[in-house]
Amino acid sequence: MDSFETAESGSACFTPENTRVFSDSEAVAQAAADYVFEKINTCVTEKGQCHVVLPGGTTPARCLELLAEKPLPWNQIHWYPGDERCYPVGHAERNDTMILDKLFANQPGAEKNFHPMPAELGPGQGAADYSLILDATGGMDIVVLGMGEDGHTASLFPGNIALQNEASSIPVYNSPKPPDERVSIGLSMLKNAGEAIVIATGEGKRDALKKIREGEMLPVVLIEPDIWFVDEDAVGI
Numbered sequence: 001m002d003s004f005e006t007a008e009s010g011s012a013c014f015t016p017e018n019t020r021v022f023s024d025s026e027a028v029a030q031a032a033a034d035y036v037f038e039k040i041n042t043c044v045t046e047k048g049q050c051h052v053v054l055p056g057g058t059t060p061a062r063c064l065e066l067l068a069e070k071p072l073p074w075n076q077i078h079w080y081p082g083d084e085r086c087y088p089v090g091h092a093e094r095n096d097t098m099i100l101d102k103l104f105a106n107q108p109g110a111e112k113n114f115h116p117m118p119a120e121l122g123p124g125q126g127a128a129d130y131s132l133i134l135d136a137t138g139g140m141d142i143v144v145l146g147m148g149e150d151g152h153t154a155s156l157f158p159g160n161i162a163l164q165n166e167a168s169s170i171p172v173y174n175s176p177k178p179p180d181e182r183v184s185i186g187l188s189m190l191k192n193a194g195e196a197i198v199i200a201t202g203e204g205k206r207d208a209l210k211k212i213r214e215g216e217m218l219p220v221v222l223i224e225p226d227i228w229f230v231d232e233d234a235v236g237i
Helices: 025-047 058-067 095-103 123-135 187-191 203-213
Strands: 019-022 050-054 077-081 083-085 142-146 169-172 182-185 195-200 227-231
Touching (some): 019 025, 025 058, 025 227, 058 095, 077 095, 083 095
Parallel strands (some): 019 227, 050 142, 142 195, 195 227
């Protein structure tokens, strides 16, 4: 019996029914890209536009790279990073640096619909300015997020006071991972998105997923994901 099919199913948000397990991270990235492509097209057909939250991280970066190869309705999609580190614009470790490289590098002009977080202004001002942008959208249609080894998502970390902030964009201080100052889309906006997708791969995520199956309310659970894309290493198969 593999560990994913055991009775450790205390969390209704992470079950065999809403989880897709693949052999490795490349297969996860491809499947997630295919799924997001389908969902974006459906959203654009129904609403005329689509607002999409993008993740940081290695496997999500590969997903964006694959998504960029697809015939997306670029002019009708608006893109937003789920969080940002308070580094200067262009810093190698900013999420928007990765997103611009992986998603928009071969799509001239498409970046005009990308809305980077002004995290270089600091957590407070950056979050306040970004809230104005997010509040004007009416909400996110699709949220694509990664998960850290501690169960955090975006920059919503276990036990951090930022989890209690109901603004659409929130300042994050005292992050357990450097840098300790960040800006994140808030829990309420992520939770209220049309669809929330989580990508998690690698053995390092296994402990967090085990805790989630046992019912622990880690931050990634609080956004109430609709679907998980994980690999066998992450679920311990």
